[in-house]
Amino acid sequence: MKWKNLRRSGNVEDRRGRRMSTKRAKPIVVSGGCGTIIVALVLMFVFRVDPSFLLNTGSTSTPSLPTPEPQTQSANDELGEFVKAIKGSCEDVWSKIFARQGYKYRPARVVHYSGATRLKRGGVAHARMGPFYLPAEETIYIDTDFFRLMKQQYRAGGDFAYAYVISHEAAHHVQNLLGYTNQVFKKRARVSESEGNKLSVRLELQADFLAGVWAHYADKEMRGRTGQHMMEEGDIQEAMRAAQAIGDDALQRSSQGYVVEDSFTHGTSEQRLRWFMKGFKTGDVKQGDTFSIPYNRL
Numbered sequence: 334m335k336w337k338n339l340r341r342s343g344n345v346e347d348r349r350g351r352r353m354s355t356k357r358a359k360p361i362v363v364s365g366g367c368g369t370i371i372v373a374l375v376l377m378f379v380f381r382v383d384p385s386f387l388l389n390t391g392s393t394s395t396p397s398l399p400t401p402e403p404q405t406q407s408a409n410d411e412l413g414e415f416v417k418a419i420k421g422s423c424e425d426v427w428s429k430i431f432a433r434q435g436y437k438y439r440p441a442r443v444v445h446y447s448g449a450t451r452l453k454r455g456g457v458a459h460a461r462m463g464p465f466y467l468p469a470e471e472t473i474y475i476d477t478d479f480f481r482l483m484k485q486q487y488r489a490g491g492d493f494a495y496a497y498v499i500s501h502e503a504a505h506h507v508q509n510l511l512g513y514t515n516q517v518f519k520k521r522a523r524v525s526e527s528e529g530n531k532l533s534v535r536l537e538l539q540a541d542f543l544a545g546v547w548a549h550y551a552d553k554e555m556r557g558r559t560g561q562h563m564m565e566e567g568d569i570q571e572a573m574r575a576a577q578a579i580g581d582d583a584l585q586r587s588s589q590g591y592v593v594e595d596s597f598t599h600g601t602s603e604q605r606l607r608w609f610m611k612g613f614k615t616g617d618v619k620q621g622d623t624f625s626i627p628y629n630r631l
């Protein structure tokens with residue numbers, strides 16, 4: 334993909350290379366009780382995160398991603414520039430789409446960190462959690478090593494694969510602004526675990542769809558401005574490999590050796606790619622209603 338002439342976002346906070354003392358980095362202490370459980374629930378259903386670290390239950394089973402090795406920043410900091418460029422493009426695309434509907438878009442913040450970093454309202458983001466969006470902070474947390482991990486461990490490298498991940502997180506912010514996140518959160522509290530997981534799959538597939546919508550308009554915008562496509566040959570295949578590598582079925586196969594459909598919270602690789610492609614081909618936000626389609630036809 335061509336990304337170098339995309340506008341850089343001013344909403345990316347670079348915390349890479351900052352060390353967090355391990356003494357202070359004990360599991361999250363939110364004000365306790367209810368607050369902790371709410372944050373845990375949000376982490377559990379919105380993101381692919383095992384919240385046990387938050388509730389301090391002592392369970393350390395099946396973390397989503399292994400802890401990556403530390404990585405030194407390259408001198409020209411291509412990765413830092415890349416994150417700012419994709420985020421800038423997401424902001425531009427979503428601002429325009431919101432404006433067309435008469436809404437004002439409020440951009441999310443991005444915290445780009447390495448190793449571990451403190452969350453605003455207490456708690457710690459750790460690289461093994463992978464990138465995630467925290468609705469309460471309207472912030473995307475991205476660790477530097479996740480993309481390297483995608484490349485080396487999941488064989489799903491490539492700039493467009495990484496852009497897909499960033500635009501998926503930016504899409505969670507769009508869902509939050511539109512009220513979907515809150516609706517799912519409220520509904521989840523009233524239904525069984527497996528029904529709740531289905532709601533999460535719907536939310537995740539919608540985020541993939543919205544990531545596709547971003548790619549549609551970002552490509553169009555660049556073509557209009559420079560005469561060249563943002564998307565290059567092989568980019569969709571990169572996204573496909575990423576979806577295959579980080580879909581729930583793939584993650585479960587690699588961590589458990591089998592697939593348990595009820596516990597899916599992101600959708601299968603095939604579903605993720607199909608919804609991304611639908612957004613990319615149509616660019617029509619109205620076609621992304623993953624909540625009213627029967628679950629077995631998602």
Ligand SMILES: [Zn+2]
Pocket residue numbers: 379380501505537540
């Ligand atoms: Zn997601």
